[in-house]
Amino acid sequence: MSQYKNLRFYATQPHECSYLPEEQATTLFMDPEILLNKQLCSDLAEVGFRRSGQHIYRPHCNRCRACIPARVPVYSFQMRRTQRKTWNRNSTLRVSRVSADFQDEHFLLYEKYINQCHQDGDMYPATIEQYTSFLVDSTEFTSFYEFRLDGQLLAVSVVDHLQSSLSAIYTFYDPDYLQRSLGRYCILWLIAETKKLGLPYLHLGYWIRNCQKMNYKIEYRPVELYISQEWRQLK
Structure with a gap:
């Protein structure tokens, strides 16, 4: 990372945390004037940064360190019994890779998902502007x-193709098919796809121990957590 020592970062003012309401959150953003490229995003992912639209960010809270980057070393991953059932249940789904362009069909599914499943979140209610800035305003490797x-x-999974990994940016799905466990299946499929592409890691974003919504991220074992500036395996 020494080649990036001149990168500029800006911290937000403390604000209410979206995941732990009792905490105040501060976010560190990379200068938005810096042009994103695959190598830069890959290197920053290795030290716990994430991408949202055209922004690269990382939690930078004064006293809380609950947000922990998580990734799956795909060559070590082994499905558990319940995961195998989810995999088999969705074996008839067909998956296609398409460009990260705005499509009405995608937005309507996203809108349905957000408005039914995340009414308590900061993305509710879903709008075209918010959807576009979050997922469509992406990169050439998305x-x-x-x-x-x-x-x-x-379902739709939005994914960045990085140098040594895939990064799962966001997944949204039809809430009328909850029995299929589509969110979990998409991660299982991305693990298999990462391995198929010859890449060692799938980044899953931040895991928060005391946030029930985030618990699924450590179901994919072994998982690696970025703690004290190094990746540590949780078996």
């Missing part, structure tokens, strides 16, 4: 993976 059943769009 793809959308469509998951379809008999032609019907059930």
Whole structure:
């Protein structure tokens, strides 16, 4: 990272945390004037940064260190029994990789997902402007993976293709099909795809121990957590 010592970063003012309401959050953003490229995003992912739209960020809270970057070393991953059932349950889905462009079909699914599943979140209610800035205003190495059943769009995973990993930016799915566990299946599929591409890691974003919504991220074992400036394996 020494080649990036001149990068500029800016911290937000403390604000209410979206995941732990009793905490005040501060976010560190890379200078938005810096042009994103694959190598830069890859290197920053290795030290715990994430991408949202055109922004690269990392939690930078004064007293809380609850947000921990998580990634799956895909060559070591082994499905558990419940994961195998989820995998088999969705074996008839067809997956296609498409460009990260705005499509009405994608937005309508995103809108349905946010408005039904995340009414308590800061992305509710879903709007075209928010969706576009979050997911469509991406990079040349971003793809959308469509998951379809008999032609019907059930889920979309937004993924960055980095130098030594895939980075799962966001997944949204049809809440009418909760019995399929589509969110968990998409991660299982991305683990398999990462391995197929010959890449060692799938980044899953931040895990927060005391946030139930984040617990799923450590179900994929072994998982590596970025703690004290190094990746440590949780078996």
